[in-house]
Amino acid sequence: MPITPTEKIWFNGELIPWDEARIHILTHSLHYGMGVFEGIRAYETDDGPGVFRLTDHMRRMQQSAQILGMDLPYSVEELVQAVKDTVRSTGLGSCYIRPIAYYGYGEMGLNTLPCTVDVAVACWPWGAYLGDDALTKGVRMKISSWARHDHNIMPPAAKTTGNYVNSSLAKVEALKAGYDEAILLNRAGFVAECTGENIFVARNGTLISPPLSAGALEGITQDTVMTIARDFGFEVVLDHLSRSDLYIADEMFVCGTAAEVSSVKSVDDREIPSPGPMTLAIGEEYGRAVRGQVDQYKDWVEHVG
Numbered sequence: 328m329p330i331t332p333t334e335k336i337w338f339n340g341e342l343i344p345w346d347e348a349r350i351h352i353l354t355h356s357l358h359y360g361m362g363v364f365e366g367i368r369a370y371e372t373d374d375g376p377g378v379f380r381l382t383d384h385m386r387r388m389q390q391s392a393q394i395l396g397m398d399l400p401y402s403v404e405e406l407v408q409a410v411k412d413t414v415r416s417t418g419l420g421s422c423y424i425r426p427i428a429y430y431g432y433g434e435m436g437l438n439t440l441p442c443t444v445d446v447a448v449a450c451w452p453w454g455a456y457l458g459d460d461a462l463t464k465g466v467r468m469k470i471s472s473w474a475r476h477d478h479n480i481m482p483p484a485a486k487t488t489g490n491y492v493n494s495s496l497a498k499v500e501a502l503k504a505g506y507d508e509a510i511l512l513n514r515a516g517f518v519a520e521c522t523g524e525n526i527f528v529a530r531n532g533t534l535i536s537p538p539l540s541a542g543a544l545e546g547i548t549q550d551t552v553m554t555i556a557r558d559f560g561f562e563v564v565l566d567h568l569s570r571s572d573l574y575i576a577d578e579m580f581v582c583g584t585a586a587e588v589s590s591v592k593s594v595d596d597r598e599i600p601s602p603g604p605m606t607l608a609i610g611e612e613y614g615r616a617v618r619g620q621v622d623q624y625k626d627w628v629e630h631v632g
């Protein structure tokens with residue numbers, strides 16, 4: 328999906344023109360994958376642009392950095408303000424937001440201890456990752472031949488740039504085979520997640536989603552969906568799933584900031600009823616929640632001012 332440039336990018340504390348946000352070819356993280364980032368969305372609300380669960384995203388970025396042993400030069404509060412300033416500078420009502428922290432230019436080699444940490448925030452207009460009608464139309468999934476990272480190889484709890492080599496290999500493999508998205512199993516054979524989304528399966532009236540221990544990122548949308556589902560009175564658990572649990576699902580959806588809630592209509596060509604009633608109810612409520620239209624979830628919407 329091509330990027331539409333906006334006016335400014337926040338770079339190490341300053342808003343600079345989009346075209347001037349450039350880095351040196353010998354930037355450390357470009358070579359070794361040691362960066363942390365977030366994917367966030369702002370939506371148009373009655374009170375202007377609102378960033379959904381912004382503080383939670385910046386806390387997760389801080390935790391990703393902590394897992395890497397990277398000292399972020401800004402507090403969570405400062406990063407929250409940086410995102411608000413960047414979104415405001417574009418004049419956009421809704422957009423996708425990409426904060427990133429990485430080891431900059433000046434050192435080479437695998438020792439990150441002497442490296443400086445640079446931080447940037449960019450945003451631009453971006454539609455739903457698996458298609459704007461993925462909630463109702465459904466997407467086709469393929470179990471990947473690639474396994475998800477193991478906790479002692481590349482920590483899945485950290486949203487690091489390097490982790491996405493694994494996601495990208497799986498995504499391209501699935502697209503080339505004619506599917507929309509890949510599902511990654513962990514080394515024990517249980518379901519972990521998709522390349523950029525968490526997975527929910529409904530079986531016998533219960534919604535089940537793989538936990539962090541299965542190799543999934545602790546998704547902020549996953550948490551949002553669990554809250555919405557429980558508020559609807561649905562039973563929800565974090566638990567391990569086998570691939571056959573997917574094949575015989577009563578309904579299934581995937582969710583993430585970029586993909587929002589997307590219904591799944593098949594896994595490895597085994598058809599799944601789509602969109603299921605729980606999927607549709609949750610997906611539609613999610614769409615209202617992110618736009619500040621549901622009173623009980625209004626605190627999740629952080630206005631840019």
Ligand SMILES: Cc1ncc(COP(=O)(O)O)c(C=O)c1O
Pocket residue numbers: 366494520521522523524525543544545546547548549582583584585
């Ligand atoms: C690998 C992976 N899993 C899950 C998610 C969903 O996380 P969130 O809902 O916080 O966007 C993402 C998106 O960031 C992701 O990249």
